[in-house]
Amino acid sequence: DAAPDDFTSSVVLNVTGGPPSPVTISNSIDDICTTTISGVSWTPSIGDPVCGPVSYNVMISPSDGVMIMRIANTSYNFTGLTPGTDYTVSVAGMNMAGVGQSDMMMFRVPT
Numbered sequence: 001d002a003a004p005d006d007f008t009s010s011v012v013l014n015v016t017g018g019p020p021s022p023v024t025i026s027n028s029i030d031d032i033c034t035t036t037i038s039g040v041s042w043t044p045s046i047g048d049p050v051c052g053p054v055s056y057n058v059m060i061s062p063s064d065g066v067m068i069m070r071i072a073n074t075s076y077n078f079t080g081l082t083p084g085t086d087y088t089v090s091v092a093g094m095n096m097a098g099v100g101q102s103d104m105m106m107f108r109v110p111t
Contacts, residue, residue, distance in 0.1 A: 008051030020045035045093025
């Protein structure tokens with residue numbers, strides 16, 4: 001019996017479009033904070049027709065770590081936040097061509 005040949009396969013993805021346009025977080029801190037829930041919304045990113053639909057990377061970083069979500073909506077509600085804690089939220093559009101420019105906001109959850 002002959003052994004199968006070893007081979008390496010590679011795929012080249014040629015993307016001619018670009019990443020999505022920048023997003024802009026559109027709500028103010030006064031609109032979003034309660035003692036344990038904070039919501040954030042943003043303007044939709046404009047995708048490139050070649051590179052497919054846009055999804056969003058949403059990151060929130062308290063002082064003890066980073067939580068990252070990938071979602072399709074233009075808003076997100078964070079739950080279980082710690083009162084008196086400072087948080088930084090960053091949102092960026094993403095498609096097959098990459099990640100667009102992000103927007104960021106900082107807030108403190110009231111006590």
